[in-house]
Amino acid sequence: MSTNCQQPKTAFVYTDELSQYQLSPEHPLRPIRLHHMKELMTASGLLTRPNISSLQPRIATRQEIESSHDPEYVSIVEAISDGAIAPGMMEFGLGTSDNPVRPGMYDTTALCVGSTLTASELVTSGKVDVAFAPAGGVHHHAMPRSAAGFGVFNDAVIAMNAMVEAGLRVAYIDIDCHHGDGVQVGHYDSDQVLTISVHESGQWLFPGSGFVQEIGSGDGTGYSVNVPLAPYTQDDEWHRLFDVVIPPLVRAFKPDVLFTQLGIDTHFHDPITHLSLTTQGFNLAVKKLGEVANEIGKWVAVGGGGYDMSAVARAWTMALATMANIELPQSVPSSFTSLQNVTSFDDVPPQQTKSHYLREIQKHNDQTLDQVRTLIFPKFGL
Numbered sequence: 001m002s003t004n005c006q007q008p009k010t011a012f013v014y015t016d017e018l019s020q021y022q023l024s025p026e027h028p029l030r031p032i033r034l035h036h037m038k039e040l041m042t043a044s045g046l047l048t049r050p051n052i053s054s055l056q057p058r059i060a061t062r063q064e065i066e067s068s069h070d071p072e073y074v075s076i077v078e079a080i081s082d083g084a085i086a087p088g089m090m091e092f093g094l095g096t097s098d099n100p101v102r103p104g105m106y107d108t109t110a111l112c113v114g115s116t117l118t119a120s121e122l123v124t125s126g127k128v129d130v131a132f133a134p135a136g137g138v139h140h141h142a143m144p145r146s147a148a149g150f151g152v153f154n155d156a157v158i159a160m161n162a163m164v165e166a167g168l169r170v171a172y173i174d175i176d177c178h179h180g181d182g183v184q185v186g187h188y189d190s191d192q193v194l195t196i197s198v199h200e201s202g203q204w205l206f207p208g209s210g211f212v213q214e215i216g217s218g219d220g221t222g223y224s225v226n227v228p229l230a231p232y233t234q235d236d237e238w239h240r241l242f243d244v245v246i247p248p249l250v251r252a253f254k255p256d257v258l259f260t261q262l263g264i265d266t267h268f269h270d271p272i273t274h275l276s277l278t279t280q281g282f283n284l285a286v287k288k289l290g291e292v293a294n295e296i297g298k299w300v301a302v303g304g305g306g307y308d309m310s311a312v313a314r315a316w317t318m319a320l321a322t323m324a325n326i327e328l329p330q331s332v333p334s335s336f337t338s339l340q341n342v343t344s345f346d347d348v349p350p351q352q353t354k355s356h357y358l359r360e361i362q363k364h365n366d367q368t369l370d371q372v373r374t375l376i377f378p379k380f381g382l
């Protein structure tokens with residue numbers, strides 16, 4: 001990027017501690033997914049490549065967390081984490097099936113937020129061109145005064161607040177299957193952060209928001225962009241909308257930093273969502289984001305949702321290779337034994353949707369595009 005386009009200086013920010021806990025025994029978010037990912041990155045030889053450095057995350061301070069969350073809420077999370085009983089916790093979204101309480105939850109979340117902060121600092125200081133913190137991003141539903149959708153403290157909002165404080169303008173691209181509502185709320189009235197979320201429409205999926213009409217408020221009007229898609233949207237159709245909306249808007253905004261949330265719950269095997277992307281469709285998006293990042297010179301990437309173990313391990317390994325401009329072989333190395341029956345990075349694509357459903361999907365998505373063109377594009381001279 002800024003120094004060497006061919007071999008971007010790439011940081012991988014992670015520690016095994018980030019995979020060594022459970023939210024609850026039946027919870028779909030299983031942090032162990034990051035352990036499988038790390039094993040696959042190691043087996044693929046990525047972590048010993050000269051332009052990839054593995055770095056330990058720091059822990060976010062309470063002051064940093066409170067830059068984006070109500071101190072009363074932060075105190076309740078801390079008390080529960082220490083084993084206290086907080087009768088009013090439901091009011092803060094805690095103690096639900098999505099956000100169960102558990103000992104140590106404050107500490108693991110502060111470490112997760114810290115991993116995103118470490119990645120951001122490495123990039124903004126110019127030490128690396130791109131930094132990937134895969135444990136981050138999954139908190140994109142967390143709100144200022146409540147936990148939501150597996151999220152407790154919103155690492156992306158916290159990290160971008162620090163960047164804005166330092167005078168930087170940030171483009172946030174969220175390709176998770178779910179609307180990045182917490183991040184949108186966190187920067188809704190700001191023209192310093194452009195948030196773009198591409199997701200399965202809230203008409204069918206949690207959190208039920210993320211419609212094109214949510215365009216920001218005050219100074220931030222036009223700086224919240226939503227691209228809601230029909231269920232069962234596949235690679236080509238997903239990319240048709242991505243190409244029209246994302247690169248042109250980011251280029252027109254001219255950010256200092258690109259911040260991407262790379263949820264892989266868009267995958268066709270994902271158990272809790274209904275988009276139908278393949279790992280190669282996901283990786284093509286990472287490549288396109290990399291082209292835009294290359295022009296900007298600073299790229300922070302975090303993980304996000306992803307509930308199919310194989311898809312997470314493969315997609316984020318492919319993403320790290322793409323960031324570092326390294327070609328992976330098609331076959332998964334035989335030394336990878338952490339998961340069974342994972343033989344190739346690319347998927348055999350799912351069956352093509354029947355043509356009458358395809359027309360319905362395109363019709364819905366065309367409507368989304370028309371609305372984005374009407375409500376957002378003029379603001380950016382597009």
Ligand SMILES: [Zn+2]
Nearest residue numbers: 176178265305
């Ligand atoms: Zn998600």
